[in-house]
Amino acid sequence: MLFQSQGFILIFLPATLAAFYALANRPTGREYALILASLIFYGWWDPRFIPLLVGQTIFTWMIAEAFLRKPSPFWIWIGVAANLAVLGFFKYALFVAGAAVSFVGLPEPGWNIVLPIGISFYTFELVSYLVDLKRGTGGHYGLRKFCLFIFLFPHLIAGPIIRHNEIIPQFDESPLRPGLAQRFGWGIAFFVVGCAKKVLIADPLARIIDPIFNIHRIPALTDAWLGALGFTFQLFLDFSAYSEMAIGLGLMLGLRFPDNFNVPYRATDIREFWRRWHMTLSRWLRDYLYIPLGGSRNGTAVYIKATLITMGLCGLWHGAGFTFIAWGLMHGVALIVCHVWQRNGRELSAPVGWAVTMVFVIVGWVVFRADDFASAGQMLAGMIGSGGIAGDTRWPLVLAAAALVSLVGPSTKDFVEENLQPRPIYGAGLAATAVLVILLVGMGQPQNFIYFQF
Amino acid sequence: MWSRFLWAFGLTALTGLAGCLLLILLVDPLGVSPIGVISKPGYAVSDRRFVAPQIIASGDFDSFLVGTSTIHHVDPARANSALGGRFATVAIHGGTPYELTKMMQLIGRNAPQAKRIIIGVDARRWCKTEPYAQYNPKVLFPDWLYDESRVNDFQGLLNLKMVGYSVRQFKIAAGWRAPLIPATGYSNSLVDSRWSLSTARKNLYKKHKKDAAAHGLDDADEAADTEGKHDHPDLVSLDRALTALPAQADVILVVMPSHFTALLNKDRSDIERCKREIAALVDKRHGTMIDFRIDSAWTRNDENFFDENHFRVGLAEALIKRVKQAMDQKQDAEDGVYRMLAGGKSLSRNADAGLSTSPRR
DSSP states (O other), rough: OTSSSIIIIIHHHHHHHHHHHHHTTHHHHHHHHHHHHHHHHHHHHHHHHGGHHHHHHHHHHHHHHHHSOOHHHHHHHHHHHHHHHIIIIIIIIHHHHHHHHHTTTTOOOOOOOOOTTTHHHHHHHHHHHHHHHHOOOOOOOOHHHHHHHHHHHHHTTTOOOOOOOHGGGGGSOOOOOOOOOOHHHHHHHHHHHHHHHHIIHHHHHHHHHHHHHHSSSSOHHHHHHHHHHHHHHHHHHHHHHHHHHHHHHHHHTTOOOOOOOOOOGSSSSHHHHHHSSSSHHHHHHIIITTTTTTTTTHHHHHHHHHHHHHHHHHHHHOOOOOHHHHHHHHHHHHHHHHHHHHHOOOOOOOHHHHHHHHHHHHHHHHEEESSSSHHHHHHHHTTTTTOOOOOOOOOOOOHHHHHHIISSOOOOOIIIIIIIOHHHHHHHHHHHHHHHHHHHHHTTOOOOOGGOOO | HHHHHHHHHHHHHHHHHHHHHHHHHOOOOOOTTTTOOOOEEEOOOOOHHEEEEEEEESSSSSSSEEEEEHHHHHHHHHHHHHHHSSSEEEOOTTTTTTHHHHHHHHHHHHHOOEEEEEEEEEEHTOOOSSSSOOSSSOOOOOOOGSSSSSSGGGGOOSSSSHHHHHHHHHHHHTSSSSSSEEETTTOSOOOGGGGOOOHHHHHSSSSSSSSHHHHOOOSHHHHHHOOOOOTTTHHHHHHHHHHSOOTTSSEEEEOOOOGGGGSSSSTHHHHHHHHHHHHHHHHHHTTTEEESSSSSSHHHHGGGBBBOOOOOOOHHHHHHHHHHHHHHHOBTTTTSSOOOESSSSSSSOOOOTTTOOOOOO
């Protein structure tokens, strides 16, 4: 069930909100209501994966209980290893087996493993809790609250990646506490803006650029840049839209999720880009990988090793493929170059820094989006004119809209929390947008979010 | 302040969605609503797959023309004068055997009093040796309008397209614009004024050069050699569809004329075998089967065709008269334009499309 589908907006969400607020004064009841709703939401995709989700969560909770009774790192290692093994099996077994047999010259394995949706996201949340326990910052939670932390439908499938200590304490707060109307209003605004970005801009862009990435030859310069720019904007609008809808849904339930995007395409260097892009993943990688690997305060060699390993794994987290690893390592190298450049006191003017950063990010997205290195090479060759200048595809108006929203407009957070006035006319305007989106998504199968595949 | 914002949001969203839904249900462009109040002098949806169920259910017709684009150019009004009855066409462009089976089953259910059903047999569709694709990939087939459930007719009703159709349907009812598809389902998409012999010949002789084709030498001999024992899996569906048609209805299968270059294709002998298999099914149902897809003066005449499989309106008019003739005489045409494969006498029923090695003029 996609957030922007009619089934979700017109049936699931109103029913869940009605049940939740009907039980607003009964903490246990409202938590069970949300757990049930979340399992229905998750099972809608494929009920076969519910046992895995529930099993992984209960197992992690039991490990935590064992550790809290007898604090031995053994439990934590077991828990982390088991969670990563599950993720590794579902996400990487085929990739590793394929790479191994290809290395020894055997044919590709004929079997397939279906990736449980959201597994990369919730596994990271489970792992971070166990590591926090070992660090002494993990709380002691009951099974119901712990399950709700993982299952909670707004963030279950594609984040934001939430930490236990920023969400579980919120479960005890009454959703009816003062400020309910404002929270609900903000929640609606986040959700509608996210829906509009996805349905009105990102999806139409996808329909234009997907054929360009699938032509399997060097595209003309204009087509190649349309494809590269189009995907750059589509990815941001698609993923940030999902995060905003999740944040909006959280607010409707009286919960505050962390921000995930802060106008990343306005970054003037690559380090700033990573502080603005998929912020909850960046901080997870920083806190649970980069700093434990040594970070930047233990000498240059350690810094380089930590950065490359972190970014290589960041790439691998996005997908089991060498193009993803290459994309991650590209960014790792860029972060190191940027770090050294800035440490030496050199500075680029903001426009030049922005242009260099954007070109690098766009090239990176081409590698990220391409099916393999050959396709990426063809696309990049097209971008420097090797396939001729004039292409077949007209540059659509929606690309300008995408550029405007991505580069010029305020972040959705600023728009909702700073600019949006609680006046009825704005409420009516948002409602008109919501009606348009609902009528549009009714015209066909709603398009999946790109990050669902990760 | 935020409460007023929420009220404005809720009221506007509710009014907007309820208004759209009410418009769609009252105007009912797909003919599924129990509260539809608008009369339909024609249809606002251009996709025939969405219109045909309404034509069948309208009760205005007792006879139907079923098939693909090859029968679509037969005007129901001509069929009325030639054969009697009130004809409508429910032919669908690029219809697959699955879709046509669904159509015939729908006629069986929703027009049980039907008197006559003419089925244009498009050999390219029914006579494949592998199952034909279930759906035409270019167009959506609304299965939910063709099944027995009325509940799922409402799925996907609330959308922007339906709002547009409803507005258009309302304008048609008010007489402010012409329907996209008239009430009889007939509209000619191959406009005769756009036909030219040179373009037609360019289409007709793509695969077979004109000289070779004229003498029937191209692939025909090779085809005869490659005759194999193929199954035609889609005929199982056809059998099911014929059985589903109203028992009292006259069922007439017409193998639509193709330009004779189509008869030279390598699948020629297999198609002939397929025709005989279809004839056996029609015999079982005591129906009639008339084969125009043979080497004849009609199919040799380039001026009758747009391309190999689509003929001009003039030929469509003549065809329906010949159907009447075949029904009356119950034997092959004296001038060789058609032959009876079921429901009449045929001297050449088992012959191979009558393909000669010299041109018939």
